[in-house]
Amino acid sequence: MRAATARGAIVAALAACGALASSLVANAQTPPSGCTSIAGVPPIYSGIEFGAAIEGIFTNYNGMGNGCADCHTTNGGSTMPTGELDLDPADTPSPYVNLLGMNRDGVDSPLYAGYVYVVPNHPEQSLLFMKVDCDNPGAGARMPLNNYMGGLSVQQIALIYDWIAEGAPAGTTDGIFRNGFDIRGFNQ
Numbered sequence: 001m002r003a004a005t006a007r008g009a010i011v012a013a014l015a016a017c018g019a020l021a022s023s024l025v026a027n028a029q030t031p032p033s034g035c036t037s038i039a040g041v042p043p044i045y046s047g048i049e050f051g052a053a054i055e056g057i058f059t060n061y062n063g064m065g066n067g068c069a070d071c072h073t074t075n076g077g078s079t080m081p082t083g084e085l086d087l088d089p090a091d092t093p094s095p096y097v098n099l100l101g102m103n104r105d106g107v108d109s110p111l112y113a114g115y116v117y118v119v120p121n122h123p124e125q126s127l128l129f130m131k132v133d134c135d136n137p138g139a140g141a142r143m144p145l146n147n148y149m150g151g152l153s154v155q156q157i158a159l160i161y162d163w164i165a166e167g168a169p170a171g172t173t174d175g176i177f178r179n180g181f182d183i184r185g186f187n188q
Protein backbone atom coordinates (compact mmCIF):
# COMPACT_ATOMS: atom_id res chain seq x y z
CA MET A 1 0.00 0.00 0.00
CA ARG A 2 2.76 2.42 0.96
CA ALA A 3 4.88 1.36 -2.03
CA ALA A 4 1.97 1.92 -4.42
CA THR A 5 1.38 5.40 -3.00
CA ALA A 6 5.06 6.30 -3.35
CA ARG A 7 5.11 5.00 -6.93
CA GLY A 8 2.05 7.10 -7.71
CA ALA A 9 3.76 10.18 -6.34
CA ILE A 10 6.86 9.52 -8.47
CA VAL A 11 4.82 9.00 -11.63
CA ALA A 12 2.95 12.24 -10.91
CA ALA A 13 6.24 14.05 -10.28
CA LEU A 14 7.72 12.76 -13.55
CA ALA A 15 4.62 13.80 -15.47
CA ALA A 16 4.92 17.28 -13.95
CA CYS A 17 8.61 17.39 -15.02
CA GLY A 18 7.63 16.81 -18.64
CA ALA A 19 5.02 19.56 -18.60
CA LEU A 20 7.39 22.05 -16.99
CA ALA A 21 10.28 21.15 -19.30
CA SER A 22 8.18 22.03 -22.34
CA SER A 23 7.02 25.29 -20.71
CA LEU A 24 10.68 26.25 -20.11
CA VAL A 25 11.42 25.88 -23.83
CA ALA A 26 8.53 28.24 -24.56
CA ASN A 27 9.91 31.22 -22.60
CA ALA A 28 13.03 33.26 -23.22
CA GLN A 29 15.39 32.60 -20.33
CA THR A 30 19.12 33.20 -20.70
CA PRO A 31 21.03 30.17 -19.37
CA PRO A 32 22.75 31.19 -16.13
CA SER A 33 26.55 31.11 -15.91
CA GLY A 34 29.22 31.48 -13.25
CA CYS A 35 27.24 29.21 -10.94
CA THR A 36 28.53 27.80 -7.65
CA SER A 37 28.61 24.00 -7.74
CA ILE A 38 26.54 22.43 -4.98
CA ALA A 39 27.44 18.90 -6.09
CA GLY A 40 29.74 18.45 -3.09
CA VAL A 41 27.04 19.27 -0.55
CA PRO A 42 25.10 16.17 0.52
CA PRO A 43 21.41 16.63 -0.37
CA ILE A 44 18.95 17.10 2.48
CA TYR A 45 15.63 15.62 1.41
CA SER A 46 13.66 15.64 4.65
CA GLY A 47 13.16 18.01 7.53
CA ILE A 48 13.88 21.39 5.90
CA GLU A 49 11.48 23.71 7.70
CA PHE A 50 10.55 26.79 5.67
CA GLY A 51 10.23 29.07 8.70
CA ALA A 52 13.41 28.07 10.50
CA ALA A 53 15.68 27.23 7.58
CA ILE A 54 14.62 29.30 4.55
CA GLU A 55 13.18 32.35 6.32
CA GLY A 56 16.19 31.99 8.62
CA ILE A 57 18.39 32.69 5.57
CA PHE A 58 16.16 35.62 4.60
CA THR A 59 16.56 37.25 8.02
CA ASN A 60 19.98 36.10 9.25
CA TYR A 61 22.32 34.20 6.93
CA ASN A 62 25.57 35.21 8.59
CA GLY A 63 24.69 34.62 12.22
CA MET A 64 24.99 38.33 12.94
CA GLY A 65 21.46 39.34 12.07
CA ASN A 66 22.06 40.26 8.41
CA GLY A 67 19.77 38.84 5.77
CA CYS A 68 18.00 39.34 2.46
CA ALA A 69 15.27 41.22 4.35
CA ASP A 70 17.75 44.02 5.12
CA CYS A 71 16.97 45.13 1.55
CA HIS A 72 13.88 43.12 0.59
CA THR A 73 11.42 44.69 3.05
CA THR A 74 8.74 47.31 3.38
CA ASN A 75 9.89 48.12 6.93
CA GLY A 76 12.20 51.01 7.70
CA GLY A 77 10.26 53.64 5.78
CA SER A 78 10.62 52.00 2.37
CA THR A 79 7.35 51.71 0.46
CA MET A 80 8.55 49.23 -2.18
CA PRO A 81 10.94 46.39 -1.38
CA THR A 82 14.20 46.40 -3.31
CA GLY A 83 13.86 44.28 -6.41
CA GLU A 84 10.05 44.35 -5.95
CA LEU A 85 10.23 41.23 -3.78
CA ASP A 86 9.48 41.36 -0.04
CA LEU A 87 11.36 38.62 1.86
CA ASP A 88 10.70 39.98 5.37
CA PRO A 89 8.68 37.59 7.60
CA ALA A 90 7.55 40.64 9.60
CA ASP A 91 5.66 41.95 6.55
CA THR A 92 2.29 40.98 5.08
CA PRO A 93 1.92 39.13 2.76
CA SER A 94 4.54 36.67 4.01
CA PRO A 95 7.65 35.77 2.02
CA TYR A 96 6.05 32.40 1.25
CA VAL A 97 3.01 34.02 -0.40
CA ASN A 98 5.22 36.55 -2.19
CA LEU A 99 7.36 33.74 -3.62
CA LEU A 100 4.72 31.14 -4.46
CA GLY A 101 1.35 32.91 -4.59
CA MET A 102 -1.77 32.24 -2.54
CA ASN A 103 -2.46 28.97 -4.41
CA ARG A 104 1.15 27.93 -5.07
CA ASP A 105 0.56 28.62 -8.76
CA GLY A 106 3.70 30.70 -9.22
CA VAL A 107 4.58 34.39 -9.06
CA ASP A 108 6.09 36.05 -12.14
CA SER A 109 8.96 38.44 -11.55
CA PRO A 110 7.77 41.96 -12.36
CA LEU A 111 11.38 42.85 -13.29
CA TYR A 112 12.41 39.95 -15.52
CA ALA A 113 9.92 38.73 -18.12
CA GLY A 114 9.57 34.96 -18.32
CA TYR A 115 10.97 34.28 -14.83
CA VAL A 116 9.00 32.76 -11.95
CA TYR A 117 10.30 33.11 -8.40
CA VAL A 118 9.77 29.50 -7.32
CA VAL A 119 8.68 26.52 -9.45
CA PRO A 120 8.09 23.69 -6.93
CA ASN A 121 10.34 20.66 -7.66
CA HIS A 122 12.36 22.73 -10.16
CA PRO A 123 15.09 24.82 -8.56
CA GLU A 124 16.83 25.05 -11.94
CA GLN A 125 13.77 26.94 -13.27
CA SER A 126 13.31 29.09 -10.15
CA LEU A 127 14.60 32.68 -10.18
CA LEU A 128 15.17 32.48 -6.40
CA PHE A 129 17.75 29.71 -6.89
CA MET A 130 19.37 31.22 -10.01
CA LYS A 131 19.87 34.51 -8.16
CA VAL A 132 21.62 32.97 -5.15
CA ASP A 133 23.65 30.39 -7.12
CA CYS A 134 25.01 32.25 -10.15
CA ASP A 135 27.17 35.31 -10.89
CA ASN A 136 25.16 35.78 -14.10
CA PRO A 137 21.67 34.54 -13.32
CA GLY A 138 20.40 35.91 -16.65
CA ALA A 139 18.21 38.34 -14.69
CA GLY A 140 20.17 41.01 -12.82
CA ALA A 141 22.93 40.27 -10.29
CA ARG A 142 23.77 37.42 -7.92
CA MET A 143 22.10 37.76 -4.50
CA PRO A 144 22.76 38.93 -1.90
CA LEU A 145 23.77 42.02 -3.90
CA ASN A 146 27.54 42.70 -3.93
CA ASN A 147 28.07 39.78 -1.51
CA TYR A 148 26.34 41.90 1.16
CA MET A 149 27.64 41.06 4.65
CA GLY A 150 29.56 38.00 3.48
CA GLY A 151 26.92 36.42 1.25
CA LEU A 152 25.62 32.86 1.43
CA SER A 153 27.62 29.71 2.15
CA VAL A 154 27.45 26.88 -0.38
CA GLN A 155 25.47 24.92 2.23
CA GLN A 156 22.86 27.71 2.38
CA ILE A 157 22.64 27.80 -1.43
CA ALA A 158 22.19 24.00 -1.45
CA LEU A 159 19.49 24.26 1.24
CA ILE A 160 17.43 26.60 -0.96
CA TYR A 161 17.95 24.15 -3.84
CA ASP A 162 16.85 21.16 -1.75
CA TRP A 163 13.79 22.96 -0.36
CA ILE A 164 12.57 23.81 -3.88
CA ALA A 165 13.49 20.35 -5.23
CA GLU A 166 11.36 18.83 -2.47
CA GLY A 167 8.31 20.78 -3.61
CA ALA A 168 8.84 24.07 -1.73
CA PRO A 169 6.35 23.33 1.07
CA ALA A 170 5.22 26.01 3.53
CA GLY A 171 5.92 23.53 6.33
CA THR A 172 8.67 20.91 6.35
CA THR A 173 10.08 18.83 3.45
CA ASP A 174 9.22 15.13 3.63
CA GLY A 175 11.77 13.56 1.28
CA ILE A 176 9.28 12.22 -1.27
CA PHE A 177 10.21 14.01 -4.47
CA ARG A 178 13.87 14.07 -5.42
CA ASN A 179 15.33 11.19 -3.48
CA GLY A 180 17.28 9.02 -5.90
CA PHE A 181 17.02 11.09 -9.08
CA ASP A 182 18.45 14.46 -8.17
CA ILE A 183 20.28 16.45 -10.87
CA ARG A 184 21.92 18.65 -8.17
CA GLY A 185 22.34 22.13 -9.57
CA PHE A 186 23.62 23.64 -12.81
CA ASN A 187 26.55 22.21 -14.76
CA GLN A 188 28.31 25.57 -15.15
Ligand code: HEC
Pocket residue numbers: 057058061067068069070071072082083084085109110111112117127128131132139140141142143144145148152
Ligand atom coordinates in the same frame (compact mmCIF):
# COMPACT_ATOMS: atom_id res chain seq x y z
C1 HEC B 1 22.04 44.97 -0.43
C2 HEC B 1 20.65 44.81 -0.82
C3 HEC B 1 20.17 43.42 -1.20
C4 HEC B 1 20.31 42.27 -0.46
C5 HEC B 1 20.99 42.05 0.88
C6 HEC B 1 19.64 41.23 -1.22
N1 HEC B 1 19.10 41.74 -2.37
FE1 HEC B 1 17.99 40.73 -3.74
N2 HEC B 1 17.84 42.40 -4.90
C7 HEC B 1 18.43 43.63 -4.62
C8 HEC B 1 18.26 44.51 -5.76
C9 HEC B 1 18.75 45.95 -5.88
C10 HEC B 1 17.56 43.78 -6.75
C11 HEC B 1 17.15 44.22 -8.17
C12 HEC B 1 18.36 44.13 -9.10
C13 HEC B 1 18.73 42.70 -9.49
O1 HEC B 1 17.86 41.87 -9.75
O2 HEC B 1 19.94 42.41 -9.58
C14 HEC B 1 17.29 42.47 -6.16
C15 HEC B 1 16.58 41.46 -6.79
C16 HEC B 1 16.31 40.21 -6.26
C17 HEC B 1 15.46 39.21 -6.86
C18 HEC B 1 14.65 39.40 -8.13
C19 HEC B 1 13.42 40.23 -7.75
C20 HEC B 1 12.39 40.35 -8.84
O3 HEC B 1 11.38 41.04 -8.60
O4 HEC B 1 12.55 39.71 -9.89
C21 HEC B 1 15.48 38.11 -6.06
C22 HEC B 1 14.76 36.79 -6.28
C23 HEC B 1 16.34 38.42 -4.95
N3 HEC B 1 16.82 39.70 -5.09
C24 HEC B 1 16.62 37.53 -3.91
C25 HEC B 1 17.46 37.84 -2.85
C26 HEC B 1 17.81 36.91 -1.81
C27 HEC B 1 17.29 35.48 -1.72
C28 HEC B 1 18.65 37.56 -0.96
C29 HEC B 1 19.35 37.00 0.26
C30 HEC B 1 20.11 35.77 0.07
C31 HEC B 1 18.81 38.92 -1.45
N4 HEC B 1 18.08 39.04 -2.61
C32 HEC B 1 19.56 39.90 -0.82
C33 HEC B 1 19.07 43.96 -3.43
C34 HEC B 1 19.41 43.08 -2.42
